[in-house]
Amino acid sequence: MKKIVVIGCGAAGMLAAIQLARKGHSVTVLEKNEKAGKKLFITGKGRCNITNNCDEETFLKNVVSNPKFLYSSIYNFNPEATIAFFEELGLRLTTQRGNRVFPESEHSSDVIAALTKEMKRLGVEVWYNTCATELVYIQDLATDNDNYEKSLIKVKSVRYRQTDVKNSGELEADCVVVATGGMSYQATGSTGDGYSFAGEIGMKLVESRPALVPLEIKEELCKRLMGVSLKNVSVCFEARVKGKTRKIYEDFGEMLFTHFGVSGPVILSASSVIGKYMDNGIDMYIDFKPAITKEQLDARILRDFDASSNKQLRNAIAELLPKSLLPEIIAYAKLDMYKKVNEVSKEERLSLVDALKHFKLTVKGTRDFNEAIITQGGVAVSEINPQTMQAKRTENLYFIGEVLDLDAYTGGYNLQIAWSTAMNVDIKE
Numbered sequence: 001m002k003k004i005v006v007i008g009c010g011a012a013g014m015l016a017a018i019q020l021a022r023k024g025h026s027v028t029v030l031e032k033n034e035k036a037g038k039k040l041f042i043t044g045k046g047r048c049n050i051t052n053n054c055d056e057e058t059f060l061k062n063v064v065s066n067p068k069f070l071y072s073s074i075y076n077f078n079p080e081a082t083i084a085f086f087e088e089l090g091l092r093l094t095t096q097r098g099n100r101v102f103p104e105s106e107h108s109s110d111v112i113a114a115l116t117k118e119m120k121r122l123g124v125e126v127w128y129n130t131c132a133t134e135l136v137y138i139q140d141l142a143t144d145n146d147n148y149e150k151s152l153i154k155v156k157s158v159r160y161r162q163t164d165v166k167n168s169g170e171l172e173a174d175c176v177v178v179a180t181g182g183m184s185y186q187a188t189g190s191t192g193d194g195y196s197f198a199g200e201i202g203m204k205l206v207e208s209r210p211a212l213v214p215l216e217i218k219e220e221l222c223k224r225l226m227g228v229s230l231k232n233v234s235v236c237f238e239a240r241v242k243g244k245t246r247k248i249y250e251d252f253g254e255m256l257f258t259h260f261g262v263s264g265p266v267i268l269s270a271s272s273v274i275g276k277y278m279d280n281g282i283d284m285y286i287d288f289k290p291a292i293t294k295e296q297l298d299a300r301i302l303r304d305f306d307a308s309s310n311k312q313l314r315n316a317i318a319e320l321l322p323k324s325l326l327p328e329i330i331a332y333a334k335l336d337m338y339k340k341v342n343e344v345s346k347e348e349r350l351s352l353v354d355a356l357k358h359f360k361l362t363v364k365g366t367r368d369f370n371e372a373i374i375t376q377g378g379v380a381v382s383e384i385n386p387q388t389m390q391a392k393r394t395e396n397l398y399f400i401g402e403v404l405d406l407d408a409y410t411g412g413y414n415l416q417i418a419w420s421t422a423m424n425v426d427i428k429e
């Protein structure tokens with residue numbers, strides 16, 4: 001039996017605590033908040049999309065950063081195993097659109113309650129209001145820096161500060177599992193502390209940036225269109241890469257205009273891929289009529305014109321788009337919306353087709369971490385043994401969950417990363 005300290009009582013921390021306690025280890029979890037799973041509580045808009053009921057291959061296709069690293073974790077504990085795990089804890093589940101799995105009650109609090117109850121049953125101690133501040137090593141790192149690259153170092157204890165009773169102390173540990181999460185929605189407690197723990201011993205960090213996050217757009221029209229939501233649009237992003245304009249992302253689905261730019265499912269997914277090109281200058285193109293070609297759209301507009309040749313342009317094409325979008329599209333095409341349809345030239349009509357099929361916006365950046373569902377970047381996976389989650393250059397230190405440079409699209413995949421990496425922690429006797 002080993003004395004294990006888990007830092008962070010979020011999704012990954014709770015699962016690691018449970019699996020290690022089930023193997024007979026003595027587990028203490030340090031959590032800086034006053035309760036467990038503050039981020040878990042807000043997942044899936046409070047409904048907690050705990051996983052995606054898919055096979056391993058589909059899961060890996062939905063992982064954006066470092067899917068290969070997750071082979072061992074996902075084949076060891078896949079979505080089917082996640083579902084069975086929660087059902088064994090007495091949580092009834094339901095699978096909804098897109099294979100997204102939720103608790104039947106649609107309350108994330110039930111997921112947290114199931115996990116905390118199991119921790120309690122297993123005798124896991126959770127110290128709330130306790131922030132881990134430093135990992136203490138057996139070697140004196142300050143004097144042994146030259147040897148660090150070559151030698152395996154060992155954690156001895158975890159220093160902590162208790163925020164409620166203003167106390168601090170040091171907790172001895174045979175093994176330490178860092179499950180501190182990323183940097184997004186910092187009010188939930190994920191403030192990047194795990195990066196400092198890794199950085200202090202020279203582990204490589206991949207620069208973190210917000211992902212699954214709305215985008216800020218330069219053009220003012222987004223503000224005017226705030227609240228307009230579009231269901232079946234196609235979006236395409238282009239950036240200058242090595243002196244050439246390159247398509248960096250394309251998708252189809254729902255989007256929404258906001259006071260700062262754009263959001264909605266296709267935009268959030270896009271942000272995970274285009275984030276790294278932000279400094280290159282990114283243009284976004286919307287196709288408002290992706291189901292038909294330019295020629296078909298032109299023919300459709302011609303028919304509308306023929307049916308109402310005496311009407312003003314804005315009325316003749318009123319059925320094509322939501323009302324609020326119409327003046328913006330007509331202005332983008334540099335046309336006069338009050339012009340009579342029978343006075344619109346072919347060239348003008350084609351510029352209208354172009355505005356509908358290739359509407360350009362300029363991406364200014366992403367929103368910040370506090371609006372990001374996930375953090376991209378973190379502790380480099382090259383520092384971690386994927387079979388055990390142990391930091392390669394330490395004897396008894398493990399990293400799991402969002403603190404690692406792992407992230408996926410929405411749909412339950414990010415929590416599956418937390419569950420699978422937690423279950424993959426392998427501590428040898």
Ligand SMILES: Cc1cc2nc3c(=O)[nH]c(=O)nc-3n(C[C@H](O)[C@H](O)[C@H](O)COP(=O)(O)OP(=O)(O)OC[C@H]3O[C@@H](n4cnc5c(N)ncnc54)[C@H](O)[C@@H]3O)c2cc1C
Nearest residue numbers: 008010011012032043044049132181189401402412414415
């Ligand atoms: C709004 C929102 C909705 C989301 N919805 C979904 C969804 O429906 N499905 C899905 O798959 N994913 C979703 N995600 C992503 C998912 O929540 C994360 O991927 C997941 O919570 C990561 O788990 P984790 O345990 O690694 O980190 P976290 O859940 O962030 O847990 C880390 C814990 O560590 C604690 N901690 C940090 N530093 C210290 C320290 N120094 N000492 C002590 N404790 C510390 C924190 O307080 C926190 O409790 C959502 C995210 C957000 C923000």
